[in-house]
Amino acid sequence: MAESLLAILLVTSSAKGPNVVYRWPPSVENTRPRLSRPRPPVDGLELDNPWRASHCSDSLNDLAETHMEGFADDIDDYAWRRPTESRDGSMSFSRSAIPASDRDSPCNEERREIDPIANEYQSLFDYTAQFLAGMLCPQGHLCHQKFELVIDNLVFAGHPVCAEPDGMWRFKPEKYKPGSRGRGSRHRESNLADKDSSEVSLGGDTHTTATSKSSWLHMFHLVLVFDLPDPSSSASGNVARYFDTIYEQIAFTVTAVLFQEQVLSNFVELECDAIGLLETEYMIKGEPFSDFASQAQRVSSIATAMKYLYDAIKSSSMAHITLNDLPLELQLPPYLDHLLHSEEESELEFVGRLENQTDSQLWGRELSFGWRLPALVPWKSLLLLDADQELDPYANLRGSHVHAEERSLAEGLIKFLETASVTLSLADMASLLDWDLHSQVYPTVRWLVHHRRAKIVDTVHNGLKTIFSIAPKLDKPLTTLTAEFKRDFPQSSISPLPTLMATISDSNSKQADNHFFATVVQSKDLISLYHEVVLWMLKRDLLITLHLHVRVVTTTELKVHVRQTHERKLERRASYHLHGRRRSSRKGDHGVGDAHEHPRVNTPWLSLSPKAAKRYPRRSIDSGQSKPNDVSGSILLEDAEDVFDEISEEDSGEENVGWGSSEDTLEPSMISDPGTASPLERKWLAAMSEGKDEYIARRFALINQYFDGKRTDDEILYRAEISRKQLREVLHHYEEYLQTFLHPA
Numbered sequence: 001m002a003e004s005l006l007a008i009l010l011v012t013s014s015a016k017g018p019n020v021v022y023r024w025p026p027s028v029e030n031t032r033p034r035l036s037r038p039r040p041p042v043d044g045l046e047l048d049n050p051w052r053a054s055h056c057s058d059s060l061n062d063l064a065e066t067h068m069e070g071f072a073d074d075i076d077d078y079a080w081r082r083p084t085e086s087r088d089g090s091m092s093f094s095r096s097a098i099p100a101s102d103r104d105s106p107c108n109e110e111r112r113e114i115d116p117i118a119n120e121y122q123s124l125f126d127y128t129a130q131f132l133a134g135m136l137c138p139q140g141h142l143c144h145q146k147f148e149l150v151i152d153n154l155v156f157a158g159h160p161v162c163a164e165p166d167g168m169w170r171f172k173p174e175k176y177k178p179g180s181r182g183r184g185s186r187h188r189e190s191n192l193a194d195k196d197s198s199e200v201s202l203g204g205d206t207h208t209t210a211t212s213k214s215s216w217l218h219m220f221h222l223v224l225v226f227d228l229p230d231p232s233s234s235a236s237g238n239v240a241r242y243f244d245t246i247y248e249q250i251a252f253t254v255t256a257v258l259f260q261e262q263v264l265s266n267f268v269e270l271e272c273d274a275i276g277l278l279e280t281e282y283m284i285k286g287e288p289f290s291d292f293a294s295q296a297q298r299v300s301s302i303a304t305a306m307k308y309l310y311d312a313i314k315s316s317s318m319a320h321i322t323l324n325d326l327p328l329e330l331q332l333p334p335y336l337d338h339l340l341h342s343e344e345e346s347e348l349e350f351v352g353r354l355e356n357q358t359d360s361q362l363w364g365r366e367l368s369f370g371w372r373l374p375a376l377v378p379w380k381s382l383l384l385l386d387a388d389q390e391l392d393p394y395a396n397l398r399g400s401h402v403h404a405e406e407r408s409l410a411e412g413l414i415k416f417l418e419t420a421s422v423t424l425s426l427a428d429m430a431s432l433l434d435w436d437l438h439s440q441v442y443p444t445v446r447w448l449v450h451h452r453r454a455k456i457v458d459t460v461h462n463g464l465k466t467i468f469s470i471a472p473k474l475d476k477p478l479t480t481l482t483a484e485f486k487r488d489f490p491q492s493s494i495s496p497l498p499t500l501m502a503t504i505s506d507s508n509s510k511q512a513d514n515h516f517f518a519t520v521v522q523s524k525d526l527i528s529l530y531h532e533v534v535l536w537m538l539k540r541d542l543l544i545t546l547h548l549h550v551r552v553v554t555t556t557e558l559k560v561h562v563r564q565t566h567e568r569k570l571e572r573r574a575s576y577h578l579h580g581r582r583r584s585s586r587k588g589d590h591g592v593g594d595a596h597e598h599p600r601v602n603t604p605w606l607s608l609s610p611k612a613a614k615r616y617p618r619r620s621i622d623s624g625q626s627k628p629n630d631v632s633g634s635i636l637l638e639d640a641e642d643v644f645d646e647i648s649e650e651d652s653g654e655e656n657v658g659w660g661s662s663e664d665t666l667e668p669s670m671i672s673d674p675g676t677a678s679p680l681e682r683k684w685l686a687a688m689s690e691g692k693d694e695y696i697a698r699r700f701a702l703i704n705q706y707f708d709g710k711r712t713d714d715e716i717l718y719r720a721e722i723s724r725k726q727l728r729e730v731l732h733h734y735e736e737y738l739q740t741f742l743h744p745a
Contacts, residue, residue: 003337004226005313006125006154008306011136012272013162013219018133020124021272024306026293028124028225120289121279125154125225136223140165143219144172146247153228157247159255160221161262167218169263217269220262222255222306229340238339245370249332250309254323258302261324271302318452329451333370362442367450374456374745378427378437379714381459382420382445383538385452416444422460422535427718457538458545458745459714464517464527464534467546467742470505475541488536493526500533501542508546508742546742547712550731552671552704553739554684559666562687670739675705688737696733699726707738712745 007028010021122129135149136156143162148155163169224246229239261267275296282292296303305321309330312319319330361368362376374380412433419429426445430437448454460466474481478498485497495503500520507519521530537543664680671681685704689697703720717724731738 004155004229004340005224005310006227007225008310009132009136009221009223009225010272010302010306011133011221011223012217012268013133013137013221014216015218016216018130018137020129020133022275022293022296022300022303022306023124024293024303024310026120026290117286117288118283121283121292136160136221137219140219146252147221147223148243148247150228155226155228155243156223157226157243158221158223158251159247160219161255161259162219163217169259169266171260171263215269217262217272220258220268220272222251222258224251242336242339245336246332250313250330253328253330254305254309254321257323257326257328261326265324267324268302271300274299275303331452335372336370339370364446367446373449376426376442376445376456377715378430379425379459379712379718380456381422381425382429382448382454383422383457383535384417384420384448384454385539413444416441420454422457422538423462425459425714425718455539458547460534460545461515461517463524464521464530465515467507467515468504468534468543469508469546469744470501471542471544481540481542485536489533491529494529494533495520504543544744547714547745549709549712549741549743550707550716551709551739551741552674552685552707553737554669554671554681555736556666556668558684558687558737562683563664563666565687671707673708675708688734692733696730700730700734703727703730709741714745 007023007025009023012019012021124132135151136147136158138147138160140162143160145159147158147160150156226243226246229242258268262269278296278299279292282289282295293303297307301323305323305328308321309319312330313332316334317331319328321328321330363371363373367373412435416429416433416435419432424432426441427437429435430441433441435441445454445456449456458466482497494500503520504516507514507516510519513519516530516534517527521527534543671677671684674681674685677685685701689700692700699722703716703722706716706719711719713724713727716722717727720727731740
């Protein structure tokens, strides 16, 4: 995490000059030297030269001897070296707690040059600490805004703040400009006080806000030092985005709190005085800088916060720091460092990607970048993580400091934490708590995930009939995980972790009875115990839930059946057109009375359509069968007209089906998205339901839109509002047309 972070510095400026008050870690690792041009090959054969490469075997020894003579002297010209700042005897090394006589003494300056202990205090990144402090203390008009400085291969990022020209520390009023746009409209320097102090209002009078008089502190700057990443190692713009994220999440936030406390109680100056006095004492005693850096954490909360912050960033964990009795929780996105690597260098992440912009908006701006969170959807579940005993949320919510008006909210949150379970989806939790999913459940989930109190997981079956697979990468060595698992689950009924993982992995090759209960638990008495095992493994990202996905396949037999049905309709249409022309011809020759020549006049020769069949008995009753020949003749003509109308309607619906197109083949194919199926694909889907029970056909027509291979079974159940049993019933009746497979969500 934050692999490029080298150190955290606290720099101050006073009338005596700039000064690096404290830094962590004590021994800063120097960065690797960059090359100003390509380094030549060590053998000096210049094989990139075509002529020398072709004659390499003829005069190998002569070439080697000739080029190696001056190679040792010239190789240093290729290696980039940082110019070491030369110390000027007239330039004093100012420390606020060191007397001026000691700073300006030539003997003291000479001692610094030869004393390695003194050099530990005064040298940083092969520069003098004073030189760096001068570079990191900008002029007043450059304060209260983002600071970024690149020196050779080092990047210094922070947010310097300073006192007013009269020496008073005041909150800066926000300079609001209506209609301002662009990057300059952020006004981070004016938002500093507004973000962390309630005493500042838009356009407020600076003289009405809290102020403090500093005796010597003019400016302070919390600086994060990074090794400049290679721009060619990542996509364009990722390096700038990388530093912007660290600035917003760490540098700006910590500086805002320090600035607030300096304005209210002169906190930063008092801390710097304590650190300066201790440093002077350790320098006089000749103690190593590492001893001073460790002891400083006992006298200064800023020094302690800098250490905890550095360690948390490097270990990708939450930093719990305290500044003047104000607790802070700081962190960086867990996958921030992936911005500095190309996609080929990063492992394949097929789990937990935000698929669309809607998912990103549900998580919010802070969690949509660098977190790789799964989609925040109703069919997911919430897994509560092990909380720090010192930061027990239940104790904080039940504390006496909770106001009366906030008591109901606290009780609701406690009830939410007690209800949360991996066997309940977020939609189920909202229903049980009678909460609104989007306005109450989702914000609570976002807060818990952001503060690493919980994580989004797939819902686990109550009876552990969930199919799991082993994660492709483990965060800890298997030996360490095995020891922890044996410590937490010493029961003889539970297999060792390697055996358990092997059993789960082997179950993925089975076609049936491959869920966790059938392969591992195998006894209802052990379900509660193995629930804890599953939670333990999910918290350590050892398990991946496999979901059922469904796709629709059109077989050759189905396509042949649909095509034959279409051809029969064509033949029927041709037959009706032929009979229609014959009837028109007879009508012109003999008229309707031609019907008297037929002895069976009560039954028309042409099959009645549904419309004509309804009219035939009604007209027979009305006429009292008084004129059968005339009635039958009129019905015959009207029935033919109805048949022609029906055929015309069928023809109009068949025009845009796509018969004869490239899609109309007899080869088996797959309907990629049944929800947006083409007219021909809809005919195939309708033909699949022929001969099925009506309620099964209706359910299939309802849910086949989700059979695109992307929707999980949990999503299908939620969106279609059906039970798992009803889904299995559809899958059974349409088995020949469905392709099912297991895949992570």
